[in-house]
Amino acid sequence: MNGASREAFASAREQLDALTDDSSVDAAKLAEELAAVTALLDREVSLRRVLTDPAQPGEARAELAGRLLGGKIGGPAAELVAGMVRARWSGSRDLADAMEELSYSADLAAAQRAGQLDDVEDELFRFGRIVTSTGELRRALTDQSASVAAKTELLNTLLGGRANPVTGRIVVRLVGNPRGRSLEAGLDALSKLAAHRRGRMVAVVTSAVPLSEGQRTRLGASLARVYGRQVHLNLDVDPEIIGGIQVRIGDEVINGSIADRLDEAARRMAG
Template identity: 75%
Template sequence: MNGASREALASARERLDALTDNTSVDAAKLAEELAAVTALLDREVSLRRVLTDPAQAGEGKAELAARLLGSQVGGETVDLVSGMVRSRWSRSRDLVDATEELASIADLVAAQRAGALDDVEDELFRFSRIVSSSTELRSALTDRVATDTAKAGLLARLLGGRANPVTERLVVRLVAHPRGRSLESGLTALSKLAADRRNRMVAIVTTAVPLSDGQKRRLGAALAKLYGRQVHLNLDVDPAVLGGVLVRIGDEVIDGTIADRLEEATRRMAG
């Protein structure tokens, strides 16, 4: 998102945070209702264009949203969406993206309240690794011919009873409504949202063998000192790195593997 949309999303997230600070608000229900609004806006192109039309008064758009949604969702959801349509958006599509993001954040709030946010982060990462390593599974989950019911059934068999209910809801929504994204990029975005709930960075750490608990603590502390904030470690094992540690944080790569040093030595000898 750019410009006005980025500012509108920031304001919407602040309103969501203020709302969910009240523990009497059912965050899971809020997530479900925001997801339903996302589906409506994604489907009804003319509606979202009206709700993001800069020529229309913000209060008039908020009243329209309240009339349309008032009998379908709860008051908290109506208030959130009304506030969003009062804002200015660079593109009508950005309103849909923002509503979807708020739905995901609300579900993560539910996980956080239950003390399960770390589990959800780890499960999203592990599932993304499973998808990237299985062409057959990825094809089944992204098959445009397969129904949403069939995909949800497959996910229920894969995740049901094995993953946190929040993880399952997030993945099911992503698979059912990819909205032009690849499955991998959608899972990465969800992992980042989960990390942001604790103001943490996410590091993908690849080693030849699993790290011990002590090694994890020392690596986490070193990265936290380097970046000035807590860093959540998503751990992956790949014998190809031979030894050492490969760390990816966003676009930045810290490569301390033997394989990298061997490659560098080979380049020097060739030169």
């Protein structure tokens, strides 16, 4: 997002935080209602344009949204939507994108309130790895000819009773309405959003064998010293790296694997 949209989104995030910090607000219900508004904006492009038309006063746009959504969503969601449509947006699509992210953030706030955000974060990462490595599952979840109900049933079979309810809700929502993203990209974005909610960086750590609790603690402490903030470790195992570890934080890769050092030695010999 650029310009006006970035400012409007920042303001909306602050408003969402204020709502989810209020224990009287049902964060899970808020998430569901914001997701429904997102779906409406995706379906009704003309409405999305009207609600972001800079030629119309912000209050008039908010009143229109109130008339359309009155009785369909609760007070907290209506308050947040009104604030968002009063703001200026650089493009109509930005409003829907922001609404979607806030819906996921509200569900993550519900997990955080219950002390379960770490579990959700880890489950999103693990599920993303399963999808990447299981072609049949990925095809079933991204098959455009399959109904949302069929995909939801498959996900409920896979996750029901095994994953945190918040994980199940947001994965079902992502699969049912990918909004032009690949499933892997959507899961990665959700994992990062969960980490951001805790003010942490995410490091994807790949090792030849599972790391011990002590190794994880030492690695996390070392990365925290380097980056000046807490770093959450998403752990993966890949025997092909032979030994050592590989750490990826954003676009930065720190290689400490034996395979990497062997490759480097081979390149030097070839040179």
